[in-house]
Amino acid sequence: MRWTIGFDGDDTLWHNETLFSMTQERFRALLAEEVSPDDLDARLLDTERRNLEIFGYGIKGFVLSMIETAVEVSAERVPASDIRRILDFGKEMLRHPVELLDGVAETIEALSGRHDLLLITKGDLFDQESKIARSGLAEHFRGIEIVSEKDPETYRRVLARHGVGPERFVMVGNSVRSDILPVLALGARAVHVPYHVTWAHEQADPPAEGYLRAASLADLPDLLAAL
């Protein structure tokens, strides 16, 4: 059977959350004299969640939330040199090379001959486009959809736009909340490929059944053959 396979980008095709984690580690070191690492993490997550409805997802919003958190935890005493460092963290993230996960390039290339592939990724339009271009994978996808939120309505719109029924669609991604649950809600299939780090905001309790799980994207061709 020829499937339409949707792939998430961040932490499914290329590393992303490790970049955030590394940056957050540097942020902790920068403010170590002001606040303990655990407290800072909690304050930053609070700030990010509060800002999500106006900033959306992505690096620029993350940087703005780090700056806001630094101002707050320091009671407005953080020096401008630290603010400059945080701005630099952000620029380094935005310029960071795109690193594909193991086996991704081969698997995507192999699957693109037998199935229709869509890239369905959430986040900042400009940054995602830049990452897709730098990934070297763009030519293998029939369509690329950069969306601001991954809910059932978003997937419904994407499938309609590409003329695909849910019975022929499989979504592959690392986030149960964004890549699995909304797709199951449409009656389509989903394959969870966990990444070793998950942003606290993305964590959702996995339902007991209804979707497949793969340790690596390289297992996908066998999984599909067995569907």
Next chain:
Amino acid sequence: MRWTIGFDGDDTLWHNETLFSMTQERFRALLAEEVSPDDLDARLLDTERRNLEIFGYGIKGFVLSMIETAVEVSAERVPASDIRRILDFGKEMLRHPVELLDGVAETIEALSGRHDLLLITKGDLFDQESKIARSGLAEHFRGIEIVSEKDPETYRRVLARHGVGPERFVMVGNSVRSDILPVLALGARAVHVPYHVTWAHEQADPPAEGYLRAASLADLPDLLAAL
């Protein structure tokens, strides 16, 4: 004739640049003791241009560039309370109500019955989606395209996606650089509706001919009838 009409969003359908101008005015006042208004404007534009290739367009990148400029012009002496103020400027911009230009609601509604309307807007995905939703105009458009850059290739892709030939396409917008020139390059038509403020980066020398000009969107139905 039934046209497919593409509309720009910012400063064509709703006010946008005035919001940036107002914020920049507050930014000048905040740093008035450090630097003259003209110098600050020049430094900020430099910073924005330098950052454009990693930030793209939009309010979040503008806020990050204001913070960077404040750190630089103060030689790292800007107090954290000023940084907080700049963050607040950004949040106010993101939450600001969407204000349609005069005559837009009526014109869009009237045209949507006789032509196919597309909204083709550049900028931050999340912020643009939010503005479109709040504009109350979304239902009148056959398609909504949020793009990171408006060049001939972008327009070619949008037209292909909607199955529209350039001979049936008219683009309407306030930016000669983004809405007019790349569309003329495809052999389609364009109507320039100037806005009273243009961001320095968007200014382009208008070519002498090849496109129409309207003082207001309300003139569009008559212009189209005469095409």
